[in-house]
Amino acid sequence: MRDIVETKSGLSMRNIVETKIGLLKSNIVEAKSMNKKVALGNDHELHILKDVNLDIEEGEFISVMGPSGSGKSTLLYNVSGMDRFSSGSVTFNGSEIGSMKEEELAQLRLKSMGFIFQDINLLKNLSLIDNVMFPALVSKEVDKNVVYQKAKRLMEMMGIEKLADNLITQGSGGQLQRVAICRALINDPDILFGDEPTGALDSKSSADIMAILAEINRQGTTIMLVTHDAKVAAKTERVLFMVDGKIVTQKKMRKYDPQLDDIKRREENIMKWLVENGF
Numbered sequence: 001m002r003d004i005v006e007t008k009s010g011l012s013m014r015n016i017v018e019t020k021i022g023l024l025k026s027n028i029v030e031a032k033s034m035n036k037k038v039a040l041g042n043d044h045e046l047h048i049l050k051d052v053n054l055d056i057e058e059g060e061f062i063s064v065m066g067p068s069g070s071g072k073s074t075l076l077y078n079v080s081g082m083d084r085f086s087s088g089s090v091t092f093n094g095s096e097i098g099s100m101k102e103e104e105l106a107q108l109r110l111k112s113m114g115f116i117f118q119d120i121n122l123l124k125n126l127s128l129i130d131n132v133m134f135p136a137l138v139s140k141e142v143d144k145n146v147v148y149q150k151a152k153r154l155m156e157m158m159g160i161e162k163l164a165d166n167l168i169t170q171g172s173g174g175q176l177q178r179v180a181i182c183r184a185l186i187n188d189p190d191i192l193f194g195d196e197p198t199g200a201l202d203s204k205s206s207a208d209i210m211a212i213l214a215e216i217n218r219q220g221t222t223i224m225l226v227t228h229d230a231k232v233a234a235k236t237e238r239v240l241f242m243v244d245g246k247i248v249t250q251k252k253m254r255k256y257d258p259q260l261d262d263i264k265r266r267e268e269n270i271m272k273w274l275v276e277n278g279f
């Protein structure tokens with residue numbers, strides 16, 4: 001059902017009422033007819049995303065799967081304002097990001113979004129805790145000591161507090177990805193975007209990182225991940241399947257609960273579904 005009354009923030013009265021009474025949550029991201037084309041020279045262009053529609057509900061944990069080159073990363077970069085889509089609309093918490101100037105978009109990404117990547121991208125001249133603090137210190141109004149205490153708390157939560165003063169050369173891949181998660185959470189984002197965040201990790205570290213992400217999601221942060229790994233997707237609650245620039249189908253599951261759910265079974269179900277969809 002479409003919303004009827006729009007408020008200044010872009011949230012409808014219907015959405016607000018439903019959020020308050022806990023029946024329905026509002027959408028944090030709404031992409032409508034989004035296209036991404038890139039010029040290849042010689043008057044050729046590549047049409048990467050084709051009329052994509054996607055709503056991401058507040059608190060959801062979504063994964064994106066599909067063959068290599070199907071547009072998964074491009075989708076993530078375009079709904080998160082890391083890249084500019086060519087046509088269509090993407091709103092973030094009700095605000096259209098397509099019409100935002102670079103500076104406004106940069107502030108939105110900094111304050112409301114967290115990012116984690118396969119290439120962990122920590123700054124090599126800073127200690128690990130300084131890396132975690134960095135996105136908060138970009139804003140000059142913050143109290144450095146408050147940020148330091150918060151970074152320490154986050155590192156404690158991830159079990160890496162002892163590494164706070166280390167450099168990146170003194171941490172394993174799994175430990176450094178935990179640092180990157182702390183960095184992504186330092187500004188209390190509404191949503192965490194991950195492009196293959198476990199792609200370079202061994203299976204034990206990957207499972208640990210996914211347990212951390214599932215817990216962060218249970219505590220309320222919306223998460224969207226691109227992954228090739230059904231084990232990773234098994235910990236999410238909605239899997240989008242992309243082919244040739246389109247979301248062709250999706251699988252909804254209940255939110256993963258380590259006490260109740262058999263992760264092996266969820267993974268097998270996803271594998272079966274992928275095979276049914278020709279993957």
Ligand SMILES: Nc1ncnc2c1ncn2[C@@H]1O[C@H](COP(=O)(O)OP(=O)(O)OP(=O)(O)O)[C@@H](O)[C@H]1O
Nearest residue numbers: 038046048066067068069070071072073074075226
């Ligand atoms: N800026 C660009 N210029 C030219 N081609 C691009 C650009 N960005 C993406 N592509 C192409 O668009 C297609 C989709 O890329 P994308 O990285 O989104 O796919 P993917 O599904 O994430 O792939 P993978 O699983 O291999 O990471 C690929 O063919 C890629 O080479």
